[in-house]
Amino acid sequence: MRFEHSITVQASPERVWQVYSDVERWPEWTPTIESVERLDEGRIHVGAKTRIRQPKLPVAVWEVTEVKEGEYFEWVSKAPGIKTTGGHRVASTPEGTVATATIVQEGPLGWIFGRLYAGLTRRYIATEAERLKAISERA
Known part of the structure; x- marks a missing residue:
């Protein structure tokens, strides 16, 4: 299963990278x-690891597997029978910064x-994108 959401900031x-990559401040x-x-x-x-608690989801430890400073980071969380990869990308375009x-x-x-969490996953990444846009544009 793959979910993706982009927003122009x-x-x-x-x-945008400063906000997105400062994972400790996400809450x-x-x-x-x-x-x-x-x-x-x-x-x-x-190799960096972060424990995240989200409403309606199990607590997960995420390990960073790839970083391109200023542009992208990817991390992975594993549980029995499932591997979840989260990607976070920032790209400059003529219309603005796309996250x-x-x-x-x-x-x-x-x-x-x-399948069980598809609706929740879509809502979460859309909400996160909207909030990332709001906080990035405020500064």
């Missing part, structure tokens, strides 16, 4: 995240979990 790519600007606990310190980097979130669920239970 009227703020610099640097500003301050989006209601889809109850709490974030970094399990290491510093900017996000390959894109992706969620990919794989594994024997990935399809089932994806």
Whole structure:
């Protein structure tokens, strides 16, 4: 299962990246995240781990697997039978900065979990995009 949502933000790519990549502060600007606990310190980097609590979802530990500073980071959360990959991309366009979130669920239970939580997943990534836009444009 794959979910994706993009939004155009009227703020610099640097500003959008600053907000998007500061995962510890996500609970301050989006209601889809109850709490974030970094399990290491510093900017996000390959190997960094973060524990996230979200309404209506199990607590998950996410490990960063790829970072291109200022443009993209990807992280993975694993549970028995399912691997979830989250991507966060920032791209400059003539219309503004486009922020894109992706969620990919794989594994024997990935399809089932994806189907059961499809509506919630779509709502969460759309809400996160709208809130990212609002907080990025405010500064």
